[in-house]
Amino acid sequence: MGFFRLSHITNVFSISGFVQVISLLGLLLLLYKAVQYYLHRQWLLKCLREFPSTPSHWLFGNHIKDQDLQQILLWVEKFPSACSRWFWGNKAHAVIYDPDYMKVILGRSDPKPTRTYSFFTPWIGYGLLILEGKKWFQHRKILTPAFHYDILKPYVGIIADSVHVMLDKWEQLIGQDCPLEIHQHISLMTLEIIMKSAFSYQGSVQLDEEAKSYIKAVEVLTQRIYSRVRNAFHQSNIFYNLSSNGRSFYHACQIAHEHTDRMISMRKAQLKNEGELEKVRKKRLLDFLDILLFAQTEDGKSLSDEDLHAEVDTFMFEGHDTTASGISWIFYALATNPEHQQKCREEVQNVLGDGTSVSWNHLSQMPYTTMCIKEALRLYPPVPAIGRELSTPVTFPDGRSLPKGFLITLSFYGLHHNPRLWPNPEVFDPSRFAPDAAKHSYAFLPFSGGRRNCIGKQFAMNELKVAVALTLLRFELLPDPTRVPVLMTRTVLKSKNGIYLHLKKLK
Numbered sequence: 001m002g003f004f005r006l007s008h009i010t011n012v013f014s015i016s017g018f019v020q021v022i023s024l025l026g027l028l029l030l031l032y033k034a035v036q037y038y039l040h041r042q043w044l045l046k047c048l049r050e051f052p053s054t055p056s057h058w059l060f061g062n063h064i065k066d067q068d069l070q071q072i073l074l075w076v077e078k079f080p081s082a083c084s085r086w087f088w089g090n091k092a093h094a095v096i097y098d099p100d101y102m103k104v105i106l107g108r109s110d111p112k113p114t115r116t117y118s119f120f121t122p123w124i125g126y127g128l129l130i131l132e133g134k135k136w137f138q139h140r141k142i143l144t145p146a147f148h149y150d151i152l153k154p155y156v157g158i159i160a161d162s163v164h165v166m167l168d169k170w171e172q173l174i175g176q177d178c179p180l181e182i183h184q185h186i187s188l189m190t191l192e193i194i195m196k197s198a199f200s201y202q203g204s205v206q207l208d209e210e211a212k213s214y215i216k217a218v219e220v221l222t223q224r225i226y227s228r229v230r231n232a233f234h235q236s237n238i239f240y241n242l243s244s245n246g247r248s249f250y251h252a253c254q255i256a257h258e259h260t261d262r263m264i265s266m267r268k269a270q271l272k273n274e275g276e277l278e279k280v281r282k283k284r285l286l287d288f289l290d291i292l293l294f295a296q297t298e299d300g301k302s303l304s305d306e307d308l309h310a311e312v313d314t315f316m317f318e319g320h321d322t323t324a325s326g327i328s329w330i331f332y333a334l335a336t337n338p339e340h341q342q343k344c345r346e347e348v349q350n351v352l353g354d355g356t357s358v359s360w361n362h363l364s365q366m367p368y369t370t371m372c373i374k375e376a377l378r379l380y381p382p383v384p385a386i387g388r389e390l391s392t393p394v395t396f397p398d399g400r401s402l403p404k405g406f407l408i409t410l411s412f413y414g415l416h417h418n419p420r421l422w423p424n425p426e427v428f429d430p431s432r433f434a435p436d437a438a439k440h441s442y443a444f445l446p447f448s449g450g451r452r453n454c455i456g457k458q459f460a461m462n463e464l465k466v467a468v469a470l471t472l473l474r475f476e477l478l479p480d481p482t483r484v485p486v487l488m489t490r491t492v493l494k495s496k497n498g499i500y501l502h503l504k505k506l507k
């Protein structure tokens, strides 16, 4: 009995001692984290002394949900060249929107911000968009021939066919005389174009349910990444994976991967056929997916399965979502500027007649339409911003500087709406892109610039031109004044309430 009492007392003593030690350690850790947090915040404040900002909340920074673009316009007006942006307590970026600043950053080889871009990797892996260093260079070299103009030339026919499928569908739908949400149709069309051209896909995509679920999955993925970047509690993988946002992100990843896996398996199966393999062997230049399947690195090895899937996931996303945004906003810009729409239509009619045949050569004969496309890309850049993490300190031409490790947002939206570069920036004025119009070479960057510029730029421009030309031959585009689009950024530029237009069939 006496022994029992003694051991009981010792136990209680040791448990409470243990709890005390743990509490003390916990407290020390908390204190250490608080000091670390404080010092980092002081460092940020010191670095950003010369980069002003509007007042920010200690926890929410200066982020207001879905107001990023409106906020940028405010900053561009108020703070010349650059400002700072606080996400929360100790997360801040310098935001730049001045052509000289852009030139400095895009002329360097700073990496993309590891943390933010890592949110994409469960979905698109380490493909060209995310890769860095030697491996990025190797992949860029392997993939550049897929965008050679001899490869792009025959794609014009594929693009035209897909545009006609969409326009035929629109003819059926507009009988009901109500405005049409165009972005969803355009997304299916651009997905079909990238699948048929870069991935040698031969089926129809625009009526396919599986393609619709891929597009829905991309919508979820880009939305989840957008909110994760802005949520302090979703930075850690452990907490994120347990959250409902995290779970729906991984579910959407699975749907996207099923789509791209199917594409790879189908092409591999086709290539088992001797005839198809022979056709590929005879080609001087290969399509994108065939390049990947036959690629050999400098040490003579094929691309790993992981690398192959990452590139396919990257190009499937980049190759359709950006162009869908581009085409949708160009149509909106033309609908709201009917006099320019009509001028483009007249030009296209002169070049293409009734549009039954469109070729590569036609695309350089539409200067006014090209000016309008560029002006729409200025007002509505499909990729509104990108990021960099400084690998060495930088000093900008006006003497302001930032240290190594600092995060920079290159706001193309801010740049394109900067009144110091573009007088009356909100006015649609294609003459800004007239051949004799003078402008800074870094004032217009829808496809970014420097060594990490868009590899699909030419492909995209061809697609935009064909889509605009063929659509204007068939329809007059009119805005729906009851549903003005509300811009929001989801990696690419979207509208919160869709893009609704009235389409009037031309005689």
Ligand code: HEM
Pocket (backbone or CB within 6 Å): 112, 128, 129, 130, 140, 314, 315, 318, 319, 320, 322, 323, 326, 381, 382, 383, 386, 387, 446, 447, 448, 451, 452, 453, 454, 455, 456, 457, 459, 460
């Ligand atoms: C209007 C359409 C498009 C726009 C506005 C656009 C814009 C951009 C921008 C701004 C970047 C730089 C991203 C960064 O630095 O983080 C980029 C990179 C990239 N784009 Fe595009 N893009 C378009 C179409 C396409 C198409 C059609 C493809 C593929 C067929 C494509 C594939 C890529 C890839 C792979 C990269 C990464 C390049 C690298 O880092 O080496 N893009 N694009």
